Amino acid sequence: MTENPFQYAPAPESRSIVDIAPSYGLFVDGEFVDGGGKSFKTVNPATEEVLSEVAAGTAEDVDRAVRAARRAFTRVWGPMRPADRGKYLFRIARLLQERAREFAVLESLDNGKPIRESRDVDVPLAAAHFFYHAGWADKLGWAGLGPGPRPLGVAGQVIPWNFPLLMLAWKVAPALATGNTVVLKPAETTPLTALLFAEVCRQADLPPGVVNIVTGAGDTGRAVVEHDDVDKVAFTGSTEVGRSIARAVAGTRKKLTLELGGKAANIVFDDAPIDQAVDGIVQGIFFNQGHVCCAGSRLLVQENVHDEVIASLQRRIGTLRLGDPLDKNTDIGAINSAEQLARIRELSDVGVAEGAQRWQPACELPARGFWFPPTVFTDVSPAHRIARDEVFGPVLSVLTFRTPDEAVAKANNTTYGLSAGIWTEKGSRILKIADQLRAGVVWANTFNKFDPTSPFGGYKQSGYGREGGRHGLAAYLKGSDA
Amino acid sequence: MTHVLDPDAVTAETPPRREPLAPYRDVTRSDAAFRAFLHGLPGVDQVGAEARVAVLGTRSIKTTAKAWAIDTAISMVDLTTLEGADTPGKVRSLAAKARRPDPGDPSCPQVAAVCVYGDLAGVASEALAGSGVHTAAVATAFPSGRASRAVKLADVRDAVTNGADEIDMVIDRGAFLAGRYLDVYDEIVAVKEACARPDGQGRAHLKVILETGELVTLDAVRRASWLAMLAGGDFIKTSTGKVSPAATLPVCLVMLEAVRDFRAATGRQVGVKPAGGIRNTKDAVKHLVLVNEVAGPDWLSPDWFRFGASSLLNDLLLQRQKLRTGHYSGPDHVTID
């Protein structure tokens, strides 16, 4: 290939907008306090530079946070006029919008995701979630959950590292709108935007104790989940951890919602709008480096267009720009952690060992940091691990089908059931296939779209409960039909 | 209503239809076959296409990339005047600008062509002689195309005779929307033949204007693009500039996909020219990003991509001055044409 004359010069977003402290405590009862555990470092996965030291919450710290949340629930947030609760959420939504650039840059630094995504997806959607739920606060009687739904009390929430601020919003906004108070544990590798969010809570004058943020690793999360005075547990993360949480809350009064892993089929029929389908495949698996529970990681392509689709896909992948997450032209950023990178490498190597064909574009990886190139496996059999296990990385497995029935059977042949995609120009086929897929979200002729009004969540071992929309409120309320 | 021709009757009075390139030789054998082919092209999902251009629209083109893009965009401009009030003087003034867009900076590239009505093609070509800047003329009863074929072909021959080395024709949108695809095809073939220079020295380059603002859907844009390429068009062009909307990024995206796919299938490369509505550097750069990432760098030259524009050039020049001097310029620092 001859040298392309149109080389995009680096266009980095300035990081001067963020001010990262050398260390952070826990946010409990409206104050930053020291944690009892050994603090840990959070690094920029694109450079391995240490960004800050963050406190690790112990069981005692979690207990302090839960007590603060209980107090706030009993004395302030529970009794508060619903309309006023709504106003606080509106304030938070506006503050997130005002400080959107700061959040976006910080998210990309701590997570490794491209600034284009943190700026155009994560942060605006997070603000939208608060704005949407703010309006619900004084309208819960109309949510279809029976008369007089009531909050549960204290919600313990544990969120993952793939969409740190957005997952926080998905958890905190509905909890607060329904009158609960919150103890939230951000992921170990991505605590910074949650800590910046604590500052937003202070700017909003949110009463102390309504939102408490306890950073830490798995032990801290376990302490949140297992605390006796927590009424509700909400978790997003791996199915494996979801299982242990479901076991931990068994036999308690705690209401549980789980949003777990996925292995979504993205089904491309021969009459698909091919260019948009290829974009959708790319968006489906390479968005956020594939660190997406609903990623379209299994491409099911009709056999009679397989070669054409794969050729288009490879050409399109060749235009993706991998590198500095803060560069506004970056499409694929860094893998979030060394640990995750190791897992992706391992599964990718297993794919080769099991006989699938691995394809990667010519792609220079930065010398430092955690990187994995966009990868497409063809000749994948349904028995291969890369066709069954969640890779949680930029790795696509391509399988084929001949008839709609076969497509549905293969799509459903998984223990997961979070999402699926359908690409065809035939309307009645879309509706039929969508009806037959056992998945909580079906994107037809689009993929990876999210909205606060739209319920999201899984079938089968992808979890239970919904986030977003009227349905998402049920997770945080009790009443006859909640 | 589709005219279904008796395939046997086709050859009776008219000469055999010129066949498209392999592997598409047989697609024009009947109206039904051509319709089946064009309607068998993959559909375009409008929302997805718009989402794609929106993402590409966020590409941040800075410093060296921007300098390259501005110079490239200037070199791709078909500097256009298509007014009833056009005069030889106006055309000469435009030609001077085309040869030397920035009088204060000899390093500034020339534009690709000056685009005028056919009766002024002679004035333009005389004023551009020896410069390397092409003379483009609109023809075929531009902009509506509502005239008999004889008149349209005469229009083309007249422009070519006057010195146009590029012809911007309009397709018969009425026929296209009515499903008479072979009529549209035959007309493009005939116009291309009429582009032959009277002296036998080759023929004028043919740009086929689809007038996408009247085709409305992106599916129709894709079909019209393929039709024009199969008929032998050297360029496919979005718009006359007389219909709104004119060039839009989603339309340009679909046309770039079409030329990319056409070359992959036939080996023949066709150019793309968005025209109308591209007024500033930002728009032009967005188009270049689209060219780069959709059709590919092979199209990043005036041979394969043009901007049909008038006011765009001055904005490119202002931005160019800003990059060179480091400070912002103003309208008095570029020439009014």
Add this chain to the structure above:
Amino acid sequence: MSSDRLAVRKTYKLYVNGAFPRSESGRTYEVTDTRGHFLANAAWASRKDARDAVVAARAAFRGWSGATAYNRGQVLYRVAEVMEGRHVQFCEEVAAGEGISGSKARAAVDAAIDRWVWYAGWTDKLGAVLGGANPVAGPYFDFSLPEPTGVVAVLAPQRSSLLGLVSVLAPVLAGGNTAVVVTSKERPLPAVTLGEVLATSDVPAGVVNLLTGDAGEIGPWLAEHDDVDAVDLTGAPAGRAMELERLAAGSIKRVVRPPAEEPDWTADPGLSRLTPFLETKTVWHPMGV
């Protein structure tokens, strides 16, 4: 009926996949009235019977969940019609098994049949009440619909042998799920009769499977079964609910925890027994020309 006629007694068996097998284990147990008088020998279902029932329920799921809501409503209403015809038998079994007066038994049977009718009417309302269009911020049509969870294992209430059973079973079916039910251990006879009703209604084989026996014995196998999607622990033996819920966590089952004590089944259940066995599916499609 003359009083000196020797009655023809019924053999009470399991109801699995539309048939009435004995337990593959060959086991039975004695069912008595509340005073200890012999009523019948019930089949004592084993884990293999439970396994067979899950296979039957899974096989029936596609057809039952794929039927139109109107059709499911009519089939369920038909069940109520046939129950009505067995009214006397149900009353006798409920009175004997629960040790209540004839009039109380009649009230319970009436309520059970009416409850069944109530749920039959829900099938084609759920989509409108629980689904809807979502006004997303973009050019997409986005809607959410309730869909059945799949195969539901139900540990039926131990005390209320018919009204309680109907109250936990009918909502599972109305939502489009198929069911494997472990009936009240000591009061299983109305359940078996209900099985006969189901077999003679239009309910397809496998949609409902009724296992008489011990929830404490079969429950763990069902709770841990990977092809069971949800488990209702209402009738779980005292003190066993936590263990069963833990087992259910292995395949991320939806779990309905048992109430502290068996509730008053005559109360209006609202949607509380429908929604735990419904998934929400959200579908997006662009809107363009």
